[in-house]
Amino acid sequence: MRYLVAVLLLGGGCGVACAAAAAAPVSITGAWARASLPHQENTAAYMTLLSAGGDTLTGVDSADAGMVMLHQTTSKGGMSDMSDMESLALPAGKAVALAPGGMHLMVMDVKHPLAAGEKLQLVLHFTHAGDVTATVPVLAATATGPR
Amino acid sequence: MRTSVFAAIVGVVVLGTIGAIELAPKLAKQSLPALVEIGGPFKLVDGAGKTVTDSDFRGRYMLVYFGYTHCPDVCPTTLSDMAGALDKLPATEKGQVVPLFITVDPARDIPSVIGDYARAFGPEFVGLTGSPEAVAAAEQEYHVYAAKHPLAHGDYAMDHSSVLYVMGPDGKFLGVIADGTKPGDIAARLEAFGV
Numbered sequence: 001m002r003y004l005v006a007v008l009l010l011g012g013g014c015g016v017a018c019a020a021a022a023a024a025p026v027s028i029t030g031a032w033a034r035a036s037l038p039h040q041e042n043t044a045a046y047m048t049l050l051s052a053g054g055d056t057l058t059g060v061d062s063a064d065a066g067m068v069m070l071h072q073t074t075s076k077g078g079m080s081d082m083s084d085m086e087s088l089a090l091p092a093g094k095a096v097a098l099a100p101g102g103m104h105l106m107v108m109d110v111k112h113p114l115a116a117g118e119k120l121q122l123v124l125h126f127t128h129a130g131d132v133t134a135t136v137p138v139l140a141a142t143a144t145g146p147r
Numbered sequence: 148m149r150t151s152v153f154a155a156i157v158g159v160v161v162l163g164t165i166g167a168i169e170l171a172p173k174l175a176k177q178s179l180p181a182l183v184e185i186g187g188p189f190k191l192v193d194g195a196g197k198t199v200t201d202s203d204f205r206g207r208y209m210l211v212y213f214g215y216t217h218c219p220d221v222c223p224t225t226l227s228d229m230a231g232a233l234d235k236l237p238a239t240e241k242g243q244v245v246p247l248f249i250t251v252d253p254a255r256d257i258p259s260v261i262g263d264y265a266r267a268f269g270p271e272f273v274g275l276t277g278s279p280e281a282v283a284a285a286e287q288e289y290h291v292y293a294a295k296h297p298l299a300h301g302d303y304a305m306d307h308s309s310v311l312y313v314m315g316p317d318g319k320f321l322g323v324i325a326d327g328t329k330p331g332d333i334a335a336r337l338e339a340f341g342v
Contacts, residue, residue: 034219034223037216037223037264037267038260038263038264038266038267039216039259039260039263039264040216040217040219040264042217042219043219044219044220044223067300069298069299069300071219071220073220073221075221075309075326075327078308078309078310078323078325078326079292079306079307079308079309080221080306080307080308080309080326081296081304081306081307082218082220082221082296082298082304082306083296083304084298084299100220100221100224101220101221101224101326101327104219104220106219106220107219108300108302141223141227141267141268142223142226142227142230142231142267142268143227144224144227144228144231
């Protein structure tokens with residue numbers, strides 16, 4: 001409810017367009033997942049998230065995988081480590097990129113190997129936007145991003 | 148915190164070594180007993196279970212990266228960048244470089260796993276593993292830091308040094324290339340090293 005009020009204030013009463021925006025206020029662009037590598041049950045998915053009003057990504061599920069975790073790779077001074085993130089804050093109007101070598105969705109226990117050309121189904125849970133479904137193209141294991 | 152201390156130490160060692168190597172000609176007349184040597188002998192196992200040593204690659208450059216196959220982000224990204232860099236080299240130069248992926252997680256990366264994984268980035272990629280002791284010895288030669296890091300769901304990740312080591316045809320250390328370096332820049336660095 002509080003969110004709807006915020007949308008109405010921001011949108012200045014734009015009727016149908018605002019209703020549509022309220023239904024899917026987080027935009028997901030440039031999404032891709034890395035094809036499964038041999039013997040691996042885990043892979044990574046990347047995308048850019050943008051919320052006009054600000055939101056928080058609290059979790060992700062996939063019908064194609066046992067679990068999806070939000071992870072952060074930190075590379076500093078020649079060291080790399082990976083840590084769990086509980087949630088990801090999306091500041092209002094600011095695009096947040098999940099990209100190789102940084103934040104990523106770790107897609108775990110895939111139910112079948114993901115091959116390039118397939119689609120990975122994800123459901124992203126947001127505090128305000130609710131559940132947003134993303135159909136993510138699977139790119140070659142050696143891909144660096146969508147072209 | 149511990150990680151950043153290690154990062155600082157690794158950074159100092161690597162940068163200090165690079166500095167020392169650049170200074171070396173000027174100091175050639177002095178003895179340099181404290182010079183840190185990076186790289187050295189290793190005895191590991193390839194994807195077919197065959198024993199492989201560093202001397203098997205004499206006459207070619209080695210582009211060495213340490214990582215592990217359960218690493219879903221930085222390892223495939225870096226290996227993809229290595230593959231992209233090699234593809235940018237003319238065929239004769241590409242043939243002079245052996246890309247090596249050495250696991251820091253020998254418990255999970257048995258020979259067939261590391262071998263198939265490495266080859267997914269190109270037929271010339273060599274994946275290497277070994278006993279925990281043999282892997283630890285290789286890590287020590289390259290001053291690689293690696294440590295288990297539990298994840299929330301009972302799995303584990305490995306914190307690890309993530310740089311590319313360039314070794315010359317004589318097996319001697321030539322330099323490092325930071326991970327995250329774009330393929331074109333890796334290729335240019337390789338050529339600058341003499342490939």
